[in-house]
Amino acid sequence: MVLAGCTGEADPAERAQRQVSAKEKAVAGAQAALDDASGAFCGASKDYIAALDRYGDVLNDTAATVGDVRTAGADLGEPRQDAVDSAEAAVAANRALSDAQQELVDAQAALAAAEAGPSGAATTSAPAPSSTPLAPTASVERVKQAESQFASAEASITDDTPLVDAAEQFNSAAVALEMAWLALFADAGCLTDEQAVQAEAAVRAYTTALQQDLLVAGYYVGDVDGVYGPMTVQAVEDLQKAAGLPVTGTVDKATAEALQAKLAELGGAAQQETVASTAAIQQTLKLLGFWDGPVDGVWSPELTAAVQAFQTELGVQPTGTVDAATVAAFEKTISDLQAAAPEPSPSPSSSSADG
Template sequence: MLGDARRRHVLQDRVPAGLVSAGAALILALAGCGSEGDDSGALAVAEARVSAKEKDLAEAKSDLADKSAQFCQASQTYIRALDRYGDVLSETTTTVGDVEDAGSELEQPREDTMDGAEEAVAAQQVVVDAKAELAEAEAALAAAKQPGSAVPSTPAGTSSPRALAPAATVSRVQRAETEFNAVTEGFTDETPLSQASQQFNAAAVALEISWLRLFADAGCLTDEQRVQAEAAMRDYTMTLQQSLLDAGYYDDEVDGVYGPATVDAVEALQRAHGLPVTGTVDNASAAALERDLAAKGGATEQEAAASTAAVQQTLKLAGFWDGPVDGEWTEALTGALKDFQTELGVEPTGAVDAATIAAVERAIAETEQEASAPPTNASPTASPAPRQSPTSPPTPSRSSP
């Protein structure tokens, strides 16, 4: 007995502990299969396998979370770089060489982002595989619990990973990347700086917007951040649509949706000013829109001033206005116009409306008739202007503010 104990002690000293444990596990498994009527060993093995696959899945999910966070960080860095270099040509010292350098300095952030995307997709595949293996282990466990029953097949839908982002979003990024590369590679020392500025900025902004969409679709935003981003985008788009509407490029509903109608309007603006037609608002497009609004606003103000001056002159001739004829509408002018409207027999709105214009025209016509009529001995008596509104009043050219 003592000799046997010593031999066992020597064997344990010579055999690695891991091998002893593995051998013990194997013996346990074999012991479980040794008896035809005893399935406790097989059940234990099946349960152990499920436990191991659950652990593998948890580790795979943890790795996916890490890889996704790394991708989000890399893409955020890339987007910021695009935003910074998209404005490079607004600097006073910019040259075509600066444009080329700006494009090259984006290479590393872009490469880091692409690598991060590949690693995240690979991690997603590992999660999918781990889920499939867990499903198989659970099916085997179910069969071990009910010997003789058929082992269910692996649940459908676990053979392919969830896409990092919708295919349309990824396609848009790829297209924007291709267009950006084509623009930057097309610059030469002979490229006019103004042309380089427009093309580079337009391509950079289009690329930045496409990556912002991918950033959101890839789950890089929290729920709160997503709500805030969507609200900010909606407000921005509504402001843009209203500006495009005021400038005469947009004729659809101002709804905050950057859809085909908005893209068409931006493209129309860009074509009108000879800019790269991208459908996205870059620096050059924004400046062109501001110029259009300023010009339209100036013309509108001039038209309003001329109309106001005409009202002032008319009221002065009629004896209802003794102020300056300066094209500035004031409360005093509104009061004078109301008094004039009361005299004409129309509703005193304080605005140059159709009824007022019609009443003035009738008064002028009556005055002309009286002036052309032969003189009589009786003293003329002024008659008030008719109070009823004409059936078809002319459309006024301008109303008061």
Template sequence: MTDHRSARVGGELTLARVVASVVTGGLLLLATGCTDRPEPSDVAIAQADVTAKKEALADAEAEAADTAEAFCAASSTYITALDRYGDVLNQTATTVGDVRVAGKDLTDPAAETKDAAQAAVDARAALAEAQADLADAEAVLAAAQATASGLPAPEATVDDTANPTASAAPASVTRVQQAEAEFADAQAGITDETPLPQAAEQFNAAAVALEIAWMRLFADSGCLSDEQQVQASAAVVAYTVALQQSLSDAGYYAGGIDGIYGPQTVAAVQALQQANGLPETGTMDKASEAALRATLEAQGGAAAAAAAASTAALQQTLKLAGYWDGPVDGQWTDALTAAVGAAQTDLGVPVTGTVDAATIAAFQSALAAAGEEPSPEPSPTESTDS
């Protein structure tokens, strides 16, 4: 019995040794296989990083597009709200109390628009950062590929234009901030003792200036989709810029040449009219344009050469909007007065044949609305020949 048990035990030990040997050998083979597996190359690592950065850039581009669309929608709503408060002078039942509280319900749309603008700015900064990250990753990949090929690494380049902090804030953003301050000052300056005409005039000019400033930012932000709308918006600004420059050359305007027909521009036109014995309306008409032209021509030189610039810009604006088919020659004629009146009729502002802040704001508001909703296509039964 002892011999059989010993034999069995010895056999079990031998079997155990075989199993242990096989297991150990397998582990060694596995260990050897893991040791022999090649590490990812620098090129592969760099390529994977480039792929990841491209995906991040695509996400940043989508976010920038979404926030830009949201800003355009919010600012269009805000501009429409502002437009309602540019008509205080045209309301017959307005009181000083109405003027003092007018614009209070602009608070919410203003806050929403500012939030949307900030989100768009943040998204554009993130997009610029994603573009810079991808450029860096591609540079690392190029260097790794060159090293793997035995070539010298390419020299690194720095693109300052990709840095979102390299450029200053757009002038249109600065002008919006200025217009908001002017609007707040106009509201604060109106008391129960302020004569109604003066109160309405102060509020109207500041409200229209704020509206135009926002519409200029609206256009500069790419919210106008049609090229003709972009050109017309630029022409509206060009008219006011030319008018401000002419009034400045004539000694009536001391503000910034910013293309915003605000309180300072209105006051300068009134000063021109007072000096020439004309009704002090603060709006440009044929007689006021003639007086301004005569003043500039008397000065000679560059001032005389630019005397017709503002009227030419007005003609160009009306031409792009479809109201003027005459020459863009800087001559204010009765036909031009009629064209201004026709535009005012369609824009829903008082028909005066003169150019005022409300008319300019109505032009840009109409352009903004056109950019938001495209015109419907004619039905197959309608004729397009007319």
């Protein structure tokens, strides 16, 4: 009888408890793996954004050649692949954590049933906490769209293409790509400094407000997505043509006033909307320390001077207008604001899936 007791099976509740302990360790391991993958994504995406910024510097160089553009473009391949691979790894780690959490829930339910015994009430497995997407779907889709537009713009440049003729449209595609990745970088939790988060949101709000104004005025036909890309540039150019202004694709005081006048013709709510884009510029400059005036949506000579001061500080030609290069400089400054902040423990996203 003693030997039989020694060779008998362990108590079901004890076995179930060991399973729970094992699953708890598995969840902890999966969480640690996700944290590592998240950090790797933030590092890789930051490197890619830096490469895109260097590429933008080549495009803004007045002496740049098609060969320079192609060489710099080739240098984007490796950091881009690293960013995409790390994003996919983070998505996989997030899914693995979700699976581990569900297995833990199942083990806990089995333990409760074992402790209740044969006469206890039946226990059903509760669902694990739902997996939170690593970034909003819109941010992921914005990156996909920007990558596609950039590839198309890059393919349109040939040895016979005068770079100056393609500069604004091509540069806007590169800027849109950098901005899309910066937005994903922020949405994934890689920005932790509160000021940086606010400033990033303000820059995105400016472009969104501008697109909305242009849409209402009948010049913009794309999605209002906060990305200052080729379609936004085209809409600004169309507005300038209609208003008899120099066609630059950039927003200056005269262009802002022309847009306001067009919306005023439409009347009602449309007239009020135009204040938003200028106010977003003022708010962004205020967050970055270049504007101490009111955030009232009125484009004044002082605002032009503030834009010029910001452009001078960031090495952008001080035109006093807001173009794709200036928006990119805004975004770069925002990403640099995190330098003094502690390293984050973010939850990134993939440009191929939103997890």
